[in-house]
Structures are given as structure tokens and as C-alpha cells.
Amino acid sequence: MRIADLAGKRVAIWGFGREGKAAIAAIRARLPALPLTLFCSPAEVTAANAFDAALVVRGEEPDAAALAMFDVVVKSPGISAYKPALLAAREAGIRVTSGTALWFAEKPEARVVAVTGTKGKSTTTAILAHLARGLGVRTVLAGNIGMPLLELLDDAAELWAIELSSFQTGEAGPVELGVITxxxxxxxxxxxxxxxxxxxxxxxxxxxxxxxxxxxxxFLLDHTSAHPRRLVFGDAKGWHVAGGTICRGAQAVFEIANLRAPGEHNALNACAALAALEAMEFDALKAAPSLATFRPLPHRLQPLGEHDGFHWVNDSISTTPLATLAALGSLQGRAVTVIVGGHDRGLDWSEFVAEMKAHAPHAIIAQGANGPRIARVLREGGVAVEETGDLAAAVARARTLTPAGGTILLSPGAPSFDQFHDYADRGRHFAEMAGFDVHEIVGIEGLGVG
Structure with missing residues (x-):
């Protein structure tokens, strides 16, 4: 469905975050007279009316009856496609679409690399854009990484490096290359x-x-084996990591020590980006030296620096126990106090416990809503753990537990919603508690066209 296909239809927008605003603006630019109804939270009503006075704003979550009044619903990614109201709407013949789906319908000619994955998708997408631009390729960096595609509807580029969340993968149109990290x-x-x-x-x-x-x-190889044109990274025949080096087959290409984004998992992300560049028929070997100038994304194993005799690392983006394990793996050899815990989504921490039994850091502090559950399973596994109520108390306790010159790592393995608006808000508060200027934690560099 293209935006022009909305003409004459009853259209609702569900969600007033950046994606929702981008959808409203894009539709208004092409169909200025089309009536639009917005469903948002009660707290957003005033801002929504100020954003577009022509909107009919309803500060509520719609039920099936409310959605039945419309022909098309344009939902934001954070609105689960499996909400009963949306399932009922589809059953009733109401078209449910999104900003992502509208963009793909409008830009069928775009050369797209779409990157998804539980972890590594943002860094891989950003590295890909950085490397392509280093070759002089006009490249867009957008999507779930922080800039809705509809904000760039009128832009042209040789390459579109797009991050897709699991909320968006079902909304994408044909892409030249899909990447699963x-x-x-x-x-x-x-x-x-x-x-x-x-x-x-x-x-x-x-x-x-x-x-x-x-x-x-x-597991991923098994589930994608039927794809007729499947490529891989992380294999010795192609782009992979070996002996502290990023390699292309037998050829050593780039020393991992020269990456500003720490950890072998980030080197593997770089391999994914290089392999993607190569699959799109660009010169990946020529692009590889640009890895040295790629700046780590904020809140993703971000070294904040030294303060009060400690090294501080902000990995607030970590929302799974496996992500926390990857963060700890990147800091081996240091005296690390790791702060875990946050909003409880019921994830399994048994693999984390098993790894902690074998390779525990200097100290573990569990905090937040699922802190007691994490602490309990660690103690049941015979792993020592400290427990605090919230992040502020955890940071204070970390200062006491960590030896001079040691590292205090925030890598929660859980979402932030128990105490903070989002992972970025949590990361900024952590940096402030550590004594750093939060204004120096800039947003993601390179978003948009470059």
C-alpha cells in the first residue's frame, strides 16, 4: 500500500512517538486534506494537538470497536501486532500497515541492506554505512536505529543501510540483501x-x-538453510575473526586492537558489515581501514572514561543475559563489577548463572524489578551476588566493592522500564551517577543521508 492509496479512506494513526509523527507528516505532505485520527496516551494529547491541529486526537488505547470505524490503521513499531484489537481489526478486513511498510511501497527502486538480529544489528548497520561512505557511496543510515524511514521519503541514495527490529521485519518489502546478526x-x-x-x-x-x-x-544456520542465495559471515572461508584479526579467508585485513568498539563480538559485527558491503558489490577490502575511525554507538559497551579511580563502561542497551555475557567477555582480564537487572520480562538466566559459576567477574550487583530473581538464581548456583533496590544504590555499592583501577560495567541484561523511560535514559543516568557530563554522550552519528 502506497500513501496515495489512503485517499478517500478513513485512516487512524496509532502511536505518537517519532514513528507516529513521521507517518502523520508524510501523509499530510501527500494528502493534505485527508482526515486523520490519532490514538495516543492521555499524556500526549496536548503535544499531538500542537503538532497537527487538524488531527482528531483520542488519548486512549483503541479497542476493536474503536478500530472498526476505520479502513486503515497505521501503527507504530512499539504497538504489538498481536494486540487483540489489531487481530480483530485484520479479521474484520481493516488494513493494518506501518511507516516501514509505506516507505518500502514508496521506494521500490532503493538498494536496501536490511539488518536485523537480537544483538549487533545497530552496530552492524552503522558500521556498514560508515564503511560505504568511506568509499564515497552516498548512503542512508535509518530505521530502528533512530530515524524513521518516512522522514527520508524524498531523499535519494546509492545505498540504504536500514536497521529493522523484530517488530518491523514483517513490514519490509523486497530488499536486495537481508542480514541477520x-x-x-x-x-x-x-x-x-x-x-x-x-x-x-x-x-x-x-x-x-x-x-x-x-x-x-x-541454530540460525539451520533455520535459514532453505534460502536459495544465502551467504555467511563468521566462517573461515569468508569474513571472520581469528587470532585477534579480522580476516577475509586466509588474508589478514584488520587488527581488532585498532577497533574503537571493544570486544570480539564487535569485530564480528564488522565482519557482517564488510560481508554485506561485498555482497552489494562494493570493495570491502578497500573499505576495511575505515573501521579505525568508527566511533562506538552510545550505550553499547561505551567506554565513558576514568573517574574517581574507576573505569566506567555504559552498556545500557544490553537487554538480555546473553548480551551481558558478551559484554563481560569483552572485558576479560580486568577487575569488573557488573550491574545487572531491570524490568522483568521473564527471560531465562540459567546460561548466565552457568557462565558465572565458571568465570565470575570481581563482583555482581543485581538491582531493579528483576534483581531479586536474578540474585536468587545466582545464589542457588553458588555464585556470590550483591543486591540493591535501584540503579543509584547499585552504583554506590559498586564504588565500595570495586578495587582502584577496576571497571564498573552497567550491562543490565534487562529492559529499563522499571526505572527509566528507555535504555538511553538509563545510560545517561548511569553516566551522571558516575560523574560524567551527560551532554557528552551524543546521539548516534551519521543518521540520515551522508
């Missing part, structure tokens, strides 16, 4: 089950002319 359980509250989450992630395979996947994950 990893696959673990995540966002079970949105998808409803682990199986549905996996199915939703893998919807990207059905719209990808070529598919690039992580060869280090047997």
Missing part, C-alpha cells in the same frame, strides 16, 4: 512467545533476494 530470545512480551519471536525475525528471509547470516550460530 544473531538470534536469541527477546521481546517476548511483544511477540507473545519465543517461537513467534523467531518466526517474526525470520520473516526477513522471505523478502531478501540475498541473505547474509552469522555462521557462528548453528
Amino acid at each position: 544473531s538470534l536469541y530470545e527477546e521481546h517476548l512480551d511483544w511477540h507473545g512467545s519465543r517461537e513467534r519471536y523467531i518466526d517474526d525475525k525470520l520473516k526477513l528471509t522471505g523478502v531478501s533476494k540475498q541473505l547474509l547470516v552469522n555462521a557462528t550460530q548453528p
Whole structure:
């Protein structure tokens, strides 16, 4: 469905975040007289009326009866596609679409690399854009990484590096290359089950002319084996990590020590980006030296620096136990106090406990809504753990537990919603508690056209 197809229809927008605003603006630019109804939270009503005085604003979550008044619903990614009201709307013949789906319908000629994955998707997408621009390729960096596609509807580019969340993979149109960086359980509250989450992630395979996947994950390889044009990274025949080096087959290309984004998992993200560039027929070997100038994304294993005799690392983006394990793996050899815990989504921490029994850091502090549950399973596994009520208390306790010169790592393995608006808000508060100027934690560089 294109925006022009909305003409003459009764249209509702559900969600007033950045995606919702982008949808309203894009529709208004092409169909200025089309009546639009917005469903948003009560707290957003005043801002919504100020944003577009012609909107009919309803400060409520719509039920099936409310949606039955419309022909088309344009929903934001954070609105679960499995809400009963949306399922009933589809059953009744109401078209449910999104900003992502509208963009793909409007830009069928765009050369798109769409990147998804439980972890690594933002960094991989950003590295891809950075490398392509280093070759002089006009490249767009957008999508779930922080800029809605509809904000760039009138822009042209040689390459579109687009991050898609599991909420968006089912909304994408045909893409030249789909990339899946990893696959673990995540966002079970949105998808409803682990199986549905996996199915939703893998919807990207059905719209990808070529598919690039992580060869280090047997589960992912098994679930994508039927794709007729599947490529891999992380395999010794192609782009992979070996002996502290990023390699292309037998050829050593780039020393991991020269990456500003720490950890072997970030080196593997770089391999994914290089392999994607190569699959799109650009010169990946020529682009590889630009890895040295790629700045780590904020809140993703972000070294904040040294303060009060401690090294501070902000990994607030970590929302799964496996992500926390990856963060700890990148800091091996240091005296690390790790702060875990946050909003409880019911994820399984048993693998984390098993790894902590074998390779525990200097100290573990569990905090937040699921802190008591994490602390309990760690103690049942014989792993020492401290417990505090919230992040502020955890930071204070970390200062006491960590030796001089040690590292205090925020890598919660859980979402932020128990105490903060989002992971970025949590990361900024952590940086402030550590004594850093939060204004220096800039947003993601390079969003948009470059």
C-alpha cells in the first residue's frame, strides 16, 4: 500500500512517538486534506494537538470497536501486532500497515541492506554505512536505529543501510540483501512467545533476494538453510575473526586492537558489515581501514572514561543475559563489577548463572524489578551476588566493592522500564551517577543521508 492509496479512506494513526509523527507528516505532505485520527496516551494529547491541529486526537488505547470505524490503521513499531484489537481489526478486513511498510511501497527502486538480529544489528548497520561512505557511496543510515524511514521519503541514495527490529521485519518489502546478526530470545512480551519471536525475525528471509547470516550460530544456520542465495559471515572461508584479526579467508585485513568498539563480538559485527558491503558489490577490502575511525554507538559497551579511580563502561542497551555475557567477555582480564537487572520480562538466566559459576567477574550487583530473581538464581548456583533496590544504590555499592583501577560495567541484561523511560535514559543516568557530563554522550552519528 502506497500513501496515495489512503485517499478517500478513513485512516487512524496509532502511536505518537517519532514513528507516529513521521507517518502523520508524510501523509499530510501527500494528502493534505485527508482526515486523520490519532490514538495516543492521555499524556500526549496536548503535544499531538500542537503538532497537527487538524488531527482528531483520542488519548486512549483503541479497542476493536474503536478500530472498526476505520479502513486503515497505521501503527507504530512499539504497538504489538498481536494486540487483540489489531487481530480483530485484520479479521474484520481493516488494513493494518506501518511507516516501514509505506516507505518500502514508496521506494521500490532503493538498494536496501536490511539488518536485523537480537544483538549487533545497530552496530552492524552503522558500521556498514560508515564503511560505504568511506568509499564515497552516498548512503542512508535509518530505521530502528533512530530515524524513521518516512522522514527520508524524498531523499535519494546509492545505498540504504536500514536497521529493522523484530517488530518491523514483517513490514519490509523486497530488499536486495537481508542480514541477520544473531538470534536469541527477546521481546517476548511483544511477540507473545519465543517461537513467534523467531518466526517474526525470520520473516526477513522471505523478502531478501540475498541473505547474509552469522555462521557462528548453528541454530540460525539451520533455520535459514532453505534460502536459495544465502551467504555467511563468521566462517573461515569468508569474513571472520581469528587470532585477534579480522580476516577475509586466509588474508589478514584488520587488527581488532585498532577497533574503537571493544570486544570480539564487535569485530564480528564488522565482519557482517564488510560481508554485506561485498555482497552489494562494493570493495570491502578497500573499505576495511575505515573501521579505525568508527566511533562506538552510545550505550553499547561505551567506554565513558576514568573517574574517581574507576573505569566506567555504559552498556545500557544490553537487554538480555546473553548480551551481558558478551559484554563481560569483552572485558576479560580486568577487575569488573557488573550491574545487572531491570524490568522483568521473564527471560531465562540459567546460561548466565552457568557462565558465572565458571568465570565470575570481581563482583555482581543485581538491582531493579528483576534483581531479586536474578540474585536468587545466582545464589542457588553458588555464585556470590550483591543486591540493591535501584540503579543509584547499585552504583554506590559498586564504588565500595570495586578495587582502584577496576571497571564498573552497567550491562543490565534487562529492559529499563522499571526505572527509566528507555535504555538511553538509563545510560545517561548511569553516566551522571558516575560523574560524567551527560551532554557528552551524543546521539548516534551519521543518521540520515551522508
